[in-house]
Amino acid sequence: DAGITQSPRHKVTETGTPVTLRCHQTENHRYMYWYRQDPGHGLRLIHYSYGVKDTDKGEVSDGYSVSRSKTEDFLLTLESATSSQTSVYFCAISGGAEQKETQYFGPGTRLLVL
Amino acid sequence: AQKVTQAQTEISVVEKEDVTLDCVYETRDTTYYLFWYKQPPSGELVFLIRRNSFDEQNEISGRYSWNFQKSTSSFNFTITASQVVDSAVYFCALSGGIKAAGNKLTFGGGTRVLVKP
Numbered sequence: 001d002a003g004i005t006q007s008p009r010h011k012v013t014e015t016g017t018p019v020t021l022r023c024h025q026t027e028n029h030r031y032m033y034w035y036r037q038d039p040g041h042g043l044r045l046i047h048y049s050y051g052v053k054d055t056d057k058g059e060v061s062d063g064y065s066v067s068r069s070k071t072e073d074f075l076l077t078l079e080s081a082t083s084s085q086t087s088v089y090f091c092a093i094s095g096g097a098e099q100k101e102t103q104y105f106g107p108g109t110r111l112l113v114l
Numbered sequence: 115a116q117k118v119t120q121a122q123t124e125i126s127v128v129e130k131e132d133v134t135l136d137c138v139y140e141t142r143d144t145t146y147y148l149f150w151y152k153q154p155p156s157g158e159l160v161f162l163i164r165r166n167s168f169d170e171q172n173e174i175s176g177r178y179s180w181n182f183q184k185s186t187s188s189f190n191f192t193i194t195a196s197q198v199v200d201s202a203v204y205f206c207a208l209s210g211g212i213k214a215a216g217n218k219l220t221f222g223g224g225t226r227v228l229v230k231p
Binding site for chain 1: 147149151157158159161164205209211212217218219221222223224
């Protein structure tokens with residue numbers, strides 16, 4: 001299994017507060033991704049990174065920002081959380097030597113915004 | 115734009131029955147990659163298989179088999195002799211690869227499989 005951890009695994013916060021989710025990998029993969037999973041929508045890409053300090057927007061990026069200062073860490077920030085951002089957030093990585101197109105997922109973070 | 119459609123939202127079978135999950139995709143890329151992921155009740159996403167658009171060879175791996183047909187843009191997945199542990203949500207996904215805007219995955223809506231003992 002790919003070495004991917006997410007923290008925190010569960011979080012409850014209030015509307016308007018900032019929230020940062022962390023994804024950490026030990027695989028030295030170049031690409032990292034943040035997805036959200038919601039009932040009726042499946043998984044949707046929020047942001048992705050193709051290298052240190054190189055990031056780009058995904059399908060549902062409004063209200064989110066990301067940063068990647070080291071290969072192993074990819075941070076997702078909700079500047080001012082809203083109830084519509086209640087979701088399960090998954091981090092993924094790809095770019096290994098074999099099957100570099102295959103994305104491996106972290107365990108997920110369940111976020112509840114009250 | 116890419117699109118993945120899993121028309122079956124839920125399938126219920128009795129243990130030992132075969133289950134086939136349908137996946138239809140749309141893409142303008144000439145090279146692309148198709149995936150199946152499994153999400154058991156515990157919530158994690160488990161990679162099952164990847165297929166390249168230039169490799170239409172179908173595969174059997176244990177009780178799992180895949181049928182990739184480029185002519186009909188379909189990538190179906192079959193579980194033979196289903197078991198209770200196969201109960202999960204299965205996602206089909208599509209990407210254009212690393213060279214196509216960072217290998218972003220487009221997911222289908224998922225098919226929930228319930229295997230009853």
